[in-house]
Amino acid sequence: MGSNLLYPNFSKNLLPEKFIWPKEKIHSSNQELNEPIIDLEGFHSGDAAATGRIIGLVRSACLSHGLFQVINHGVDLDLINSINDHVNYFFKLPIDEKMRVHRLPGSFWGYSFAHADRFSLNLPWKEIFSCIFCENASASDHSEGALFFKSAFGDQEFEKIRLDFQNYCKAMKKLSLTIMEILGLSLGVDRKFYKEFFEDGSSILRCNFYPPCQEPKQTLGTGPHCDPTALTILYQDRVGGLEVFSDEKWKSVGPQPDALVINLGDTFSALSNGVYKSCPHRAVVNKSMERVSLVYFLCPNEEKVIAPPKNLVSSERVRQYPDFKWSDFLNFTQKYYRVDVATLQNFTKWLISHQPT
Numbered sequence: 001m002g003s004n005l006l007y008p009n010f011s012k013n014l015l016p017e018k019f020i021w022p023k024e025k026i027h028s029s030n031q032e033l034n035e036p037i038i039d040l041e042g043f044h045s046g047d048a049a050a051t052g053r054i055i056g057l058v059r060s061a062c063l064s065h066g067l068f069q070v071i072n073h074g075v076d077l078d079l080i081n082s083i084n085d086h087v088n089y090f091f092k093l094p095i096d097e098k099m100r101v102h103r104l105p106g107s108f109w110g111y112s113f114a115h116a117d118r119f120s121l122n123l124p125w126k127e128i129f130s131c132i133f134c135e136n137a138s139a140s141d142h143s144e145g146a147l148f149f150k151s152a153f154g155d156q157e158f159e160k161i162r163l164d165f166q167n168y169c170k171a172m173k174k175l176s177l178t179i180m181e182i183l184g185l186s187l188g189v190d191r192k193f194y195k196e197f198f199e200d201g202s203s204i205l206r207c208n209f210y211p212p213c214q215e216p217k218q219t220l221g222t223g224p225h226c227d228p229t230a231l232t233i234l235y236q237d238r239v240g241g242l243e244v245f246s247d248e249k250w251k252s253v254g255p256q257p258d259a260l261v262i263n264l265g266d267t268f269s270a271l272s273n274g275v276y277k278s279c280p281h282r283a284v285v286n287k288s289m290e291r292v293s294l295v296y297f298l299c300p301n302e303e304k305v306i307a308p309p310k311n312l313v314s315s316e317r318v319r320q321y322p323d324f325k326w327s328d329f330l331n332f333t334q335k336y337y338r339v340d341v342a343t344l345q346n347f348t349k350w351l352i353s354h355q356p357t
Ligand SMILES: C=C1C[C@]23C[C@H]1CC[C@H]2[C@]1(C)CCC[C@@](C)(C(=O)O)[C@H]1[C@@H]3C(=O)O
Pocket: 115, 124, 204, 222, 223, 225, 226, 227, 228, 229, 297, 330, 333, 334, 339
């Protein structure tokens, strides 16, 4: 990035050409997604009737658009607010301080401005701060992590902030394994199947900062896409901007105090043999308010082969996607293909054409 820094343009009136998206990708419906918010309390306490209702609601959301919201999710709301504060603090730093942790090519750690170092067209109107967490990280990964947080947050506070981030990711991992159990039950699969599959997985945490934009109808904060990962847990502040494609329309997912948004990604769709679709979504921006979203992506262990359980495959429902490893899919999204709503289909074609004969 460095030399072609576009950052100062964020404060000017004219939208730089690189941020202007094609009109057909931007059209909006002004409709809200009206979905029940799912209360997980009954599942946590083992209430059979409540669990049955939760499974039914999850199944219907995942068959139709792959997104739902949960409350009583077990993640400490004070911890969420602390991460939100840390993230706001970081994004408000002067650009040269944020650049101390700028994301290096091929890495998932660090700060990026609009992905301006990776793409040249249809840039998203956002700044991004990312980290990866893996519970079985080696001692050297831990010391690199400490250095990273020190560079991002300074010598005084970094240890507490790093611990908050670690605790946040642990809480998100726990919640995502609970959701995996519910997804298993909702698909008639052994309730432990998906939960165990992801136990040794890794996690990506993406913190997005969307500055106000003078021309919000010409650009997007995050373009239309399905997450290539398995499951996403998103916290959005009170501003709003997340939209989901449902019934052929973009509908907004309004922020709900205390709720977390859950959406399915391509990897889960493949693991369900396409019974559940991954969720097409995007983020719009607005003229007057900045917005933060904290996005936790659950990923499988890099070496695991992604294949659906046997009872989701039959002569009526043959295999929809070939076996693949998460490391290959991730590599595809970072080296060969800019993630959009058709990443999994294009990866499947790419895999087949690159298979040794
Ligand atoms: C595997 C990944 C690619 C992206 C980061 C993680 C999970 C979601 C992907 C992303 C956020 C989807 C929208 C487009 C993208 C480029 C972005 O706007 O950040 C995507 C990520 C990426 O390739 O960095």
